[in-house]
Amino acid sequence: MSTDTAYRAEPTRPAGEPGAWAVLLPSGRYEAERLVHHDTLELTGLDGAARPRRGDEVAVLADAPPRLVALGRVVTGGGQHREDPDDPQTDRFGGTLVVAYTRRVFDEPVPADALALDGPVTALDPAAFRALADQVGPPAHRRSWLVSLDLPIEADSPAEAVRLFWAYVQELGPRELPAFVSPSGDELAMQAFVLGAQANQDPEEED
Numbered sequence: 001m002s003t004d005t006a007y008r009a010e011p012t013r014p015a016g017e018p019g020a021w022a023v024l025l026p027s028g029r030y031e032a033e034r035l036v037h038h039d040t041l042e043l044t045g046l047d048g049a050a051r052p053r054r055g056d057e058v059a060v061l062a063d064a065p066p067r068l069v070a071l072g073r074v075v076t077g078g079g080q081h082r083e084d085p086d087d088p089q090t091d092r093f094g095g096t097l098v099v100a101y102t103r104r105v106f107d108e109p110v111p112a113d114a115l116a117l118d119g120p121v122t123a124l125d126p127a128a129f130r131a132l133a134d135q136v137g138p139p140a141h142r143r144s145w146l147v148s149l150d151l152p153i154e155a156d157s158p159a160e161a162v163r164l165f166w167a168y169v170q171e172l173g174p175r176e177l178p179a180f181v182s183p184s185g186d187e188l189a190m191q192a193f194v195l196g197a198q199a200n201q202d203p204e205e206e207d
């Protein structure tokens with residue numbers, strides 16, 4: 001990183017107003033965030049990069065092509081290194097950036113081609129951040145869903161079958177097991193999801 005990039009001044013902002021940043025997810029992290037719900041995003045190995053401050057707003061981006069996948073607010077911009085199995089950069093030494101999610105759009109990303117990114121963390125003009133965030137729109141109405149896993153298990157007792165069930169869930173996880181979801185009270189609308197996306201589990205429909 002060049003000197004002028006490393007020490008480039010952040011966009012000006014009124015005193016007391018939160019800053020705004022773009023955080024680029026490392027390779028493979030977008031898929032991990034889609035698979036399992038997380039309250040926060042923790043990134044490591046950010047030494048030498050511009051560092052957001054607590055309370056700053058964050059646009060979380062996936063790359064290739066650049067797209068907004070979540071909004072958040074900085075919980076902490078530094079701290080002790082902790083191992084994160086979902087973070088490919090966890091083996092690097094350095095500071096930790098923790099962002100609390102405030103809005104997720106992993107399934108319907110917003111194009112962000114107009115942003116000029118400068119590494120994993122880029123300072124944004126607050127107006128540019130707001131223009132991007134406004135494209136997300138209001139959150140969808142929350143409703144009750146039924147989510148299930150159906151696994152045929154051979155066992156010598158009901159208790160053993162349950163133990164084997166949880167063992168399979170831990171071993172295979174969301175990358176291999178299909179989950180079935182339907183609105184409460186409308187089981188006929190059931191859909192299967194694999195790897196965070198809807199999947200067709202009816203072989204007759206594939207013919």
